[in-house]
Amino acid sequence: MSATPQRPGEGRIAVLASRVGADEKRLFDAFDRRGVPFEHVDTRRQWFPAGRRDLPWDLALNREIGQVRAVYAARCLAAARVEVLNSVAATEVCADKWRTTLALEAAGVPTPRTALGLTPQATLAALDSIGYPAVIKPLVGSWGRLVAKLPDRASAEGVLEYVAALPGPQSHLGYVQELIDKPDRDIRVVVVGGQVLGAVYRTGESMRTNVALGGRTRPCAVTPEITKFSVDAAAAVGADIAGVDLIEDRAGRLLVLEVNHRVEFTGFQAALAARVDVADRIVEHLVERARR
Secondary structure, three states: OOOOOOOOOOOEEEEEOOOOOHHHHHHHHHHHHHOOOEEEEOHHHOOOOOOOOOOOEEEEEEOOOOHHHHHHHHHHHHHOOOEEEOOHHHHHHHHOHHHHHHHHHHOOOOOOOEEEEOOHHHHHHHHHHHOOOEEEEOOOOOOOOOOEEEOOHHHHHHHHHHHHOOOOHHHHOEEEEEOOOOOOOEEEEEEEOOEEEEEEEEEOOOOOOOHHHOOEEEEOOOOHHHHHHHHHHHHHHOOOEEEEEEEEOOOOOEEEEEEEOOOOOHHHHHHOOOOOOHHHHHHHHHHHHHOO
16 A cells, blocks of 8 residues: 655654455545644554564554454553553453453443453353343453343353363453343444544344445434443543444433444444544644644
């Protein structure tokens, strides 16, 4: 991917990405339209010597899809005094569902009842307390992968027996939530620099409505409540650029499910094409941060 030539003495923005998808291409186009110097940095080929302070970037946008690489790249850049969006702390919190839940709870953002079992046996006890139906999710993961609905205790016992056989201690932790009786949709909100860009409904064939899994999007009116919960959720995890996922219960009460630090906005952009240019707003925010 070509980058806009850097003018002498002018800092360049790095865009970290090992995979260049539709969203990254939109971002690159937005940089070019604005004449903003940037460099695509493929993290698969990037290495950092300890103690280096002379990296050629002032600011970095972290679009790395691999979670471990995303965190360590952000740490390396921050150590070299390069500002990273999102920050190391925000990336680490958003990547871990339990840490996200704790951050949201501490900020008073409404979420479903949630518990963490430190062993499969403890998770079963937590589920007995929360009640059925419930949901079990991996601590780390995206696109709704490995999320399982638990209609009753028998199904929970079967899933947790499998969990107990998984390798690695983190796999044995059980992140469980009450299953909210909701309409066949959830809400995705994109927040950039503390401002809500818009909201869309996402619908799918199952409880997982991720666009990556075939979910469909359509515009959602942004209410004051959606704005408050989304901005508060992004602030709670420390994310400058965030995708906030909300659900409604049958009474219309809103709850925040999670906050995504690497916002995928293809479906969002398609639904709101005439109202907002997400890539342009992200680049605008980066330019503003670079000027500080």
